[in-house]
Amino acid sequence: MDFSFSEEEKLFRDVAKEFCRKNIVPRVVEIDRKGKIPGNLFREMARQGFFGLNVSPDYGGLGTSFTTTVIVAEEIGYADISLSIAVFPFLVENAFAYIIDNYGLKELKEEVLSSIVKGDSLLGIASTEPHCGSDVAAMNSRARKEGRYYTVKGEKAYVTGVAEVKDQGGGFLTLLYTAPERRYKGMSLLYIPLNLTGIEVTLYKEIGKRGSSLGGFRMNNVKVPDRYLIGREGLGLYPALEGISRARVLMSIAAIGAAKRCLELAMDYAKQRMVFGKPVISHQGVQFELADDCTRLEAARLLTYKAAWLIDKKDKHKIPSAVAMVKLMAPHVAYEVINHALLWFGAYGYTEECPVEIGLRGVLSILTGAGGTSNVMRLAISKKLLTKF
Numbered sequence: 001m002d003f004s005f006s007e008e009e010k011l012f013r014d015v016a017k018e019f020c021r022k023n024i025v026p027r028v029v030e031i032d033r034k035g036k037i038p039g040n041l042f043r044e045m046a047r048q049g050f051f052g053l054n055v056s057p058d059y060g061g062l063g064t065s066f067t068t069t070v071i072v073a074e075e076i077g078y079a080d081i082s083l084s085i086a087v088f089p090f091l092v093e094n095a096f097a098y099i100i101d102n103y104g105l106k107e108l109k110e111e112v113l114s115s116i117v118k119g120d121s122l123l124g125i126a127s128t129e130p131h132c133g134s135d136v137a138a139m140n141s142r143a144r145k146e147g148r149y150y151t152v153k154g155e156k157a158y159v160t161g162v163a164e165v166k167d168q169g170g171g172f173l174t175l176l177y178t179a180p181e182r183r184y185k186g187m188s189l190l191y192i193p194l195n196l197t198g199i200e201v202t203l204y205k206e207i208g209k210r211g212s213s214l215g216g217f218r219m220n221n222v223k224v225p226d227r228y229l230i231g232r233e234g235l236g237l238y239p240a241l242e243g244i245s246r247a248r249v250l251m252s253i254a255a256i257g258a259a260k261r262c263l264e265l266a267m268d269y270a271k272q273r274m275v276f277g278k279p280v281i282s283h284q285g286v287q288f289e290l291a292d293d294c295t296r297l298e299a300a301r302l303l304t305y306k307a308a309w310l311i312d313k314k315d316k317h318k319i320p321s322a323v324a325m326v327k328l329m330a331p332h333v334a335y336e337v338i339n340h341a342l343l344w345f346g347a348y349g350y351t352e353e354c355p356v357e358i359g360l361r362g363v364l365s366i367l368t369g370a371g372g373t374s375n376v377m378r379l380a381i382s383k384k385l386l387t388k389f
């Protein structure tokens with residue numbers, strides 16, 4: 001067993017660390033207050049190759065291991081505790097550009113992949129609907145094949161990146177039924193550009209992660225070319241879940257990165273702030289909490305890298321429950337650690353002047369639902385455990 005990163009992975013970590021600390025750390029508060037990631041930051045990230053880490057070099061990507069992407073996500077989460085950048089564009093682009101690269105037709109790859117890698121257009125995933133998220137089989141969206149097109153009707157909701165895709169161009173890998181009577185084997189995955197006729201966009205106001213958007217879109221008899229089908233018709237759930245697995249690991253490590261930074265900010269403060277004649281950090285009660293929090297963060301981090309390693313090994317039997325364990329544990333641990341960190345600041349922690357509240361709101365976005373809820377992760381873990389008997 002070897003817990004160290006390879007030389008190549010260390011190189012990516014160092015490049016990402018330097019870039020993120022120089023270009024992202026100073027902009028986090030501004031991104032949260034303005035509710036927007038500056039366009040030049042998108043372009044700078046694209047220049048670093050951040051949007052095509054798992055895309056093959058044929059389409060302008062770097063073709064790195066998934067573990068490398070996780071390493072970069074940890075650095076982005078550390079730098080941007082709001083998790084806006086880590087979630088969208090970073091993790092959504094990487095997780096789902098990989099799916100297009102692996103399951104899309106050549107025409108689709110040529111049309112969209114190099115543009116995504118360059119940051120010229122954006123990509124998202126749309127499976128949730130206004131009335132259903134966890135129970136994906138309850139979805140209503142339908143596509144009917146007519147010649148070289150699918151005619152699509154339905155509505156997607158709580159989807160990350162709708163405003164950015166609308167403004168900057170791009171589309172969503174959209175899960176819908178092509179044969180509803182076949183349930184899980186009647187779902188297909190279509191790339192749907194947001195500028196097609198018949199699409200209407202809605203936007204929600206988020207509590208956290210304010211630099212990127214959350215919205216939905218209605219599809220009123222939208223004509224989607226059949227070259228935009230990802231994988232086989234009726235078997236679209238499988239590539240969708242593969243992308244979602246990657247996304248779950250990436251958002252988990254980003255949350256861990258954010259918690260690590262919030263804890264460091266709180267430690268700096270607790271070394272300065274005097275209570276009962278000595279710094280807050282000198283009190284044993286505070287030190288014990290610090291030790292517990294660092295231990296739990298490291299445990300969640302190791303579990304996350306183990307899931308990344310299983311994904312790189314393509315260990316299909318172990319990936320679903322390993323990823324579910326990560327998504328169950330990491331956001332909870334990160335949220336609790338940030339909450340403790342915030343309390344160390346006393347009343348100052350309750351104000352917007354204290355940066356840690358941005359981290360608490362950011363991690364909440366992952367805890368509440370992004371990538372699936374905790375109970376759904378528990379279902380996946382227990383399913384795996386019970387099938388052994």
Ligand SMILES: Cc1cc2nc3c(=O)[nH]c(=O)nc-3n(C[C@H](O)[C@H](O)[C@H](O)COP(=O)(O)OP(=O)(O)OC[C@H]3O[C@@H](n4cnc5c(N)ncnc54)[C@H](O)[C@@H]3O)c2cc1C
Pocket residue numbers: 124125126127128131132133134135157158159160161214365366368369370371372373374375376379
């Ligand atoms: C910040 C954010 C970003 C998101 N981005 C995207 C995106 O890009 N694309 C996309 O498609 N979706 C996205 N979503 C939606 C997300 O996938 C859903 O929120 C998630 O799947 C849960 O669905 P739901 O919100 O409809 O909750 P529901 O499915 O209605 O669940 C409600 C509650 O019931 C619990 N529950 C459900 N089933 C069970 C069960 N069997 N046993 C016990 N408890 C259960 C859940 O844990 C939850 O607490 C995002 C959500 C958030 C918050």
